[in-house]
Amino acid sequence: MGYLRLLRGRRILLLWVAQTVSVLGDRMYALAVMWLVWETTGSAAWMGLVAVTESVPYVLLGLFGGRLLARCGGLGSLAAVDAARMVAVAVLPVVWATRGPSLPLLLIVAAALGVAGALFDPTMGALVPDMVPADQVQQVTGLMDLMGRIARIAGPAAAGVLLTVVTEVQLYLIDAATFAVSAIALAVLAVLAVLARGTSSPGQKVSVPQGPRRRPRARTLVRARPVTGCMIGLHGGGQLLLGVMLVLPALLAARGGAGAQTYAAAVTATGVGAVAANTVAGHWRRSVVFPSAYCLAWGAYGLVLVATGAAAATWQIVALSAVAGAVGPFAAVGLRTHLGGFERDERAAWMTLDQTALRAAGTVGTLLLPVLAARHPAAGFAACGVGMIVVAVSAWGATVALRRRVVTASPAPVAEPSQP
16 A cells, blocks of 8 residues: 555654544634633634634735745744744643633734634645655555544544543643643754755755745736635635534534534544545545646535535434545645646645635635525525535636636646646
8 A cells, every 4th residue: 555655654654644543633622712711702703813823824825925935944843833833832731830820921822823823824836746756746645644533533432532631731731741742843854855965866856945945926826826725715615615514413403413413423433434535645646637627626515515505314414424524635636736736946836725725715614604504504505515616617617718718828828746
């Protein structure tokens, strides 16, 4: 199996294990912080404010922080970012224990983690493809995607177990420890990269460049590669419409499935479907034929949302949740594999643009769609599903038109990367 072959390499194994531990801690943190806010304030509005506070830095740095992002272009810089995240998370339980609950501090920590995440995520995504040969980019992309899928299931479960013996605030110390593990692993990888740089054979894709690099501007990227720009737009539009998933508890209640157990079953089914499909998305070459497979994945997602809204029983919703989860890896791995075919600086710029669009659209969807769909959740799911199908078909149509224009244009613009 391709994933196992990748994990035989010590650098990939170290990176994957460390990042899995870190992301697992993040998932525990996400559960703990929301419950802590609810327990302290009893206000859903405060919970939303904390979520938005963490998302805003992603958008602002994506729009205005190009120079700062370029300075975080190496593994050593990422180790420093994770060390800073460790300190930020560890401060909260200390203050909470000595001075009592502090919501302003919680917001400051959320904002700090947002800034650190905005620096870390696209840079890590851009560095990983350089750690393997070109023909293994799809597999390593799928492997890193699997990391997040596993954490989405195991994180809340682990938090639930730990909360039987520790408090929500103490759970932050565990998250801080996971950042420490990641920081140490990245520092080791940075040293190994320096050592490997002098020993790699010509053409071997093993060294990871360090230090600040200049990244292309978003406008330049989209003009040079409009097809990729359309797919980033599709990703953002799809993420906005997925905000309707927040009214899933209301839909379950309308179908007679009110209760935490039914909701937990739907969420678990989504995770199981995603993990099962990841092994296919990470290895099947046709799953990353770009942009057709990508548009098809989002169109399928829309069909699942429509079917979910039309479902008459809770078991049908749970089954459709598994199908929805199975669609996700095809979209995620397809886009990331495509971006992995670009040169590193351009790849980092695209991933930053994608992250900015994703966070901005996701924040808008999270704030608006639950309000609009709360009274009629079935209609909300159906409307968002139809909207997603329309967006996917429109994006596909736009790529067809753009490619026809490229064929007739002279001189030809920069070509999109070839598929594996």
